[in-house]
Amino acid sequence: MSVYDKEKPEYLKASIQSMLDQTAPPADFVIVCDGPLSPELTEVLEKFRAERPQLFQIVPLEKNGGLGPALNEGMKYCKYSLIARMDSDDISMPKRCEKQLACMEDGDYALVGGTVYEFDGEVTNIVAVRKCPERHEEIRHQARRRNPFNHPLMMYRKEAVEKAGGYQHMPLFEDYDLWARMLKLGYRGYNIQEPLLYMRAGNRMYARRGGFSYAKKALRFRWKLKKMGISTMGDFFVAGLGQAVICILPNWARQRFYRKVLRS
Numbered sequence: 001m002s003v004y005d006k007e008k009p010e011y012l013k014a015s016i017q018s019m020l021d022q023t024a025p026p027a028d029f030v031i032v033c034d035g036p037l038s039p040e041l042t043e044v045l046e047k048f049r050a051e052r053p054q055l056f057q058i059v060p061l062e063k064n065g066g067l068g069p070a071l072n073e074g075m076k077y078c079k080y081s082l083i084a085r086m087d088s089d090d091i092s093m094p095k096r097c098e099k100q101l102a103c104m105e106d107g108d109y110a111l112v113g114g115t116v117y118e119f120d121g122e123v124t125n126i127v128a129v130r131k132c133p134e135r136h137e138e139i140r141h142q143a144r145r146r147n148p149f150n151h152p153l154m155m156y157r158k159e160a161v162e163k164a165g166g167y168q169h170m171p172l173f174e175d176y177d178l179w180a181r182m183l184k185l186g187y188r189g190y191n192i193q194e195p196l197l198y199m200r201a202g203n204r205m206y207a208r209r210g211g212f213s214y215a216k217k218a219l220r221f222r223w224k225l226k227k228m229g230i231s232t233m234g235d236f237f238v239a240g241l242g243q244a245v246i247c248i249l250p251n252w253a254r255q256r257f258y259r260k261v262l263r264s
Helices: 008-022 039-051 067-077 095-106 138-144 159-162 172-184 203-207 214-229 233-247 251-262
Strands: 027-033 056-060 081-083 113-121 126-130 155-157 189-200
Touching: 008 027, 008 039, 027 067, 039 056, 056 067, 067 159, 067 172, 081 095, 081 159, 095 155, 095 189, 138 189, 155 159, 159 172, 172 189, 172 214, 214 233
Parallel strands: 027 056, 113 189
Antiparallel strands: 081 155, 113 126, 113 155
């Protein structure tokens, strides 16, 4: 988990607690402080560490460097091969890790994801469902044009991520970029076809996916997928230009498109 100064303390507390309440709880909990934190956030972390000093590793970074670099740094401290990703404002369902571990044990997978419930305000206010393709062949096919995994709830094998080069500089697409490189190396993935996590998805989430700057980053990444052989020129035009058009829509229209077309 990575946390930065603008996170709300109550969100961080609920997120950590949801992982501690797992039916298969973590044996090692690494939290990276991506730059200096507020006293309120620091208090939340120190309270959890005081209660379970053998479980928590708090890794402070001098300045904010973004999610990808923070996760790379945190991975260095992880004691075990299997890593469960968690964002500091989401809530995992109680059997999330148990179900992902079962998939990891039953299949030859380096990546195991699942479905997320997107909510706004309270977890009872579900505004969308993001379901990803189940089997490896379907995942490879979707990767040509859309992110085939839900990053906030991923479980992956540390050595596979490291062999693929970890998270690299690809602003706003670090996770998709990592999956593409792992798939290119032949690593297999699977998505559990049921909700495993509640993800916050207010207006700000859709606002971050708009604007000319985001469109330029999207096109740059789509071109990289084409050069890697993950997608074709046709995929580049369909997915890249389509995403660019969505980026320049008003936020209300972009939000409606995501929820009505790209979500369940």
